[in-house]
Amino acid sequence: MEQIVISVENLTKSFQHNGAAVRALDGVSMEVNPGSVCGVVGPSGAGKSTLARCIALLEKPDSGAIRVDGTDLVALEGRALRAARQQIGVVPQGDSLLRQRTAAGNVALPLEAAGISGPQRRTRVAELLDLVGLTDKASVYPDQLSGGQRQRIAVARALAAKPSVLLADEPTSALDPSTTDSVLTVLDRARSELGVTVLVVTHDMAVVRKVADDVAVLDGGRVAEHGKVLDLVADPGSQVSTSLLPATDQAEPLRPSASGGHDVVAEIVLVGFAAVGALLPEAGNRFGVDLAILGGGLTRLGDTPVAKFRIGLTGERSEAALNWMIERDAHVRRAPVCVDGVAAA
Ligand SMILES: Nc1ncnc2c1ncn2[C@@H]1O[C@H](COP(=O)(O)OP(=O)(O)OP(=O)(O)O)[C@@H](O)[C@H]1O
Numbered sequence: 001m002e003q004i005v006i007s008v009e010n011l012t013k014s015f016q017h018n019g020a021a022v023r024a025l026d027g028v029s030m031e032v033n034p035g036s037v038c039g040v041v042g043p044s045g046a047g048k049s050t051l052a053r054c055i056a057l058l059e060k061p062d063s064g065a066i067r068v069d070g071t072d073l074v075a076l077e078g079r080a081l082r083a084a085r086q087q088i089g090v091v092p093q094g095d096s097l098l099r100q101r102t103a104a105g106n107v108a109l110p111l112e113a114a115g116i117s118g119p120q121r122r123t124r125v126a127e128l129l130d131l132v133g134l135t136d137k138a139s140v141y142p143d144q145l146s147g148g149q150r151q152r153i154a155v156a157r158a159l160a161a162k163p164s165v166l167l168a169d170e171p172t173s174a175l176d177p178s179t180t181d182s183v184l185t186v187l188d189r190a191r192s193e194l195g196v197t198v199l200v201v202t203h204d205m206a207v208v209r210k211v212a213d214d215v216a217v218l219d220g221g222r223v224a225e226h227g228k229v230l231d232l233v234a235d236p237g238s239q240v241s242t243s244l245l246p247a248t249d250q251a252e253p254l255r256p257s258a259s260g261g262h263d264v265v266a267e268i269v270l271v272g273f274a275a276v277g278a279l280l281p282e283a284g285n286r287f288g289v290d291l292a293i294l295g296g297g298l299t300r301l302g303d304t305p306v307a308k309f310r311i312g313l314t315g316e317r318s319e320a321a322l323n324w325m326i327e328r329d330a331h332v333r334r335a336p337v338c339v340d341g342v343a344a345a
Pocket residue numbers: 015016017022023024042043044045046047048049050051203
């Protein structure tokens with residue numbers, strides 16, 4: 001399959017609402033890497049759906065470009081626009097299956113529209129039902145499927161015409177956590193088994209936690225944060241870090257004097273099996289330092305374990321131990337030096 005990078009450049013879009021212009025997108029720039037799952041998150045009204053609809057070429061931005069391998073799709077018209085749209089499979093927001101068609105019938109719809117013959121169509125529908133784990137529901141009508149099963153059929157339908165990008169708008173809203181997982185597994189499989197690039201719009205950070213490689217946080221029509229999830233969590237000031245990692249009791253300032261007489265107090269983010277499992281005890285042993293965990297905990301982002309701890313180090317070589325961990329890719333925020341109980345800037 002062709003691998004494409006989607007590059008969104010300075011996108012703006014306004015709507016008229018009660019006679020006033022509402023700016024849904026206000027200079028949005030981001031990249032979606034080929035073969036990745038990218039989450040677009042943000043509060044209600046942030047512009048997530050508008051961005052998704054612009055990328056799916058269902059909505060025309062007022063200005064800006066959406067480049068796929070260098071070609072600006074915003075400028076396309078007619079046949080070229082229709083061809084570009086076919087590269088993007090869309091799972092619309094809400095319940096989108098046709099009630100009077102079976103699960104297989106729904107998946108077959110885009111294939112019928114593309115004029116694909118009966119036997120070929122049947123083979124493709126069977127492959128897609130297998131991909132989403134619903135082969136046994138082929139002849140079942142949407143009303144007899146659970147919410148999660150209906151969403152998985154909607155994903156299969158969006159993949160039918162072999163798009164290179166799959167765009168899902170709130171695919172898990174209104175689903176309980178275990179059903180959410182079954183839908184996310186299917187999105188992940190679309191990426192890993194078909195090589196499809198997945199863009200998922202969601203207000204639910206659990207979606208980002210489970211499947212996203214990259215994330216863009218929108219707020220008020222602007223990009224507040226954008227990058228790899230594992231990079232953003234390592235930045236203690238990022239919204240992504242705050243939402244995805246265990247809290248280390250932010251209310252308490254990082255002050256050595258407030259932490260039981262430790263020589264050094266710091267917040268530390270560790271990414272990956274090796275770091276999470278071994279770095280702290282090894283630093284303690286190697287430098288003869290007593291290392292106490294004062295807060296925080298362990299979590300998992302996709303398959304990667306990530307820990308965020310507040311640690312207190314006691315011993316002459318505490319600073320050396322901390323530096324040694326930093327050299328081994330631990331992300332550390334030190335406590336400011338404390339003078340008479342007042343933390344220096
Ligand atoms: N077709 C439209 N007509 C008028 N205003 C619109 C239209 N579509 C979006 N808007 C407005 O643009 C802003 C962004 O909306 P959008 O639906 O993109 O946000 P969102 O982040 O997807 O929100 P939600 O999570 O609630 O779906 C909102 O103020 C919304 O009311």
